[in-house]
Amino acid sequence: MQFGVSCGYITDIGFVTHAEKLGYDFAWFPDTPLIRSNIWAMMAIAAQQTQRIRLGTGLAIPGLRLAPVAAGGIATINQLAPGRVFFGSGTGNTAMRTLGQRPARVQEFREYLRVVKGLLAGEEVEYTLNGSAHAVKFQNTHLNYINLNDRIPILVGGFGPKAQALAGELGDGVVTGIPRGGPLPAVAANVARGAKAAGRSLAGFETIALANLLMLEKGETLTSERVIAECGPAIMANVHYLVDFVRETGREPPEFVRPIWDDYMAFHMSRDAATRHLKLHESHYSYLDPDEARFITPEIIRNFCIAGQPEEIVEQLRALEGQGLTGIIFSLPGEVAFRVTEDFARKVIAKY
Secondary structure (H helix, E strand, O other): OEEEEEOOOHHHOHHHHHHHHHOOOEEEEOOOOOOOOOHHHHHHHHHHHOOOOEEEEEEEOHHHOOHHHHHHHHHHHHHHOOOOEEEEEOOOHHHHHOOOOOOOOHHHHHHHHHHHHHHHOOOOEEEEEOOEEEEEOOOOHHHOOOOOOOOOOEEEEOOOHHHHHHHHHHOOEEEEEEOOOOOHHHHHHHHHHHHHHHOOOOOOOEEEEEEEEEEOOOOOOOOOHHHHHHHHHHHHHHHHHHHHHHHHHOOOOOHHHHHHHHHHHHHHHOOOOOOHHHHHHOOOOOOOOHHHHHHOOHHHHHHHEEEEOHHHHHHHHHHHHHOOOOEEEEOOOHHHHHHHHHHHHHHOHHHO
16 A cells, blocks of 8 residues: 655645655645646655655646646656656546536546657657647657656546546556545446456556545544544535536435535525635635534544544555555645644554
8 A cells, every 4th residue: 555645735845755754655736726836836846855755746637738738747747756756637626616617528538648648658649729630749858858768657537437447448547536436346347447448457557545534532532623623624625526516417416425415505505606616615625614614523524534543544444455445645634734644654654
């Protein structure tokens, strides 16, 4: 099992160096420009301040930049941190929602990944822009403005069956969510379906999950103020995603969110319609909106989190590894990130 951290603010870039010293394996940088710092600036600084930890986009969004631009960005970072860079990409739920737009469709996402993958492999690919298709490739690579010699793995964000199958078709790994992405055996089956259709082997394929973490202190309950403040931001980020998912697909909300669903939707719909999309994602993994704190109940914490005493968390992680999970990453509120990351390294990773 590999362990990762997420860093979204350039003022906290030292957090990545701190995580490297604690033994974490990778760090990713979220691509949500209206609520996070610029990923390329963040990764360039992190590349020069670290020596071992893997660095990647988590997740780069097709709707925010052209595929050749994204390929050039990650290949530039690979010149600064040779061989320890990965390109994670997703359809862009939060990034696009904060712009009032929808995430990329699966077919758009497939085309985006195809172009990025081909360019990073040093190939000439057909690229269509504004309805005009042309062959493109990186030129003059002998000038060393990018690094294509050290391979850049592509991790595909897959929170649904189609995107998970796409990861098997084109990716070196899948990034899913716990519990949002579904049971890990189902994720593996979807990945295998995509790989089979493409005639690909899954040797070395990674399965990474974005999960919610809660380490309880001795004698602490799920109703404590600290618990609610610490795990609330991550839980609500998942709830916010489901609001858009249910509205657009017409599907029923999953069982794990049903205990609060009706009450939360009544609260959400009471907001001003013109700015509702902004308020929905405003606190994304950063802080707990005081108006939403009442939805962080013990039942919801148990449904959404890897939670318990450190020994219990080790057992939960071993069970997930047995189901095929190869890496896990927790997104933590900034004010507790340093402390929790250090506690987790000492109390969980060291015992794992």
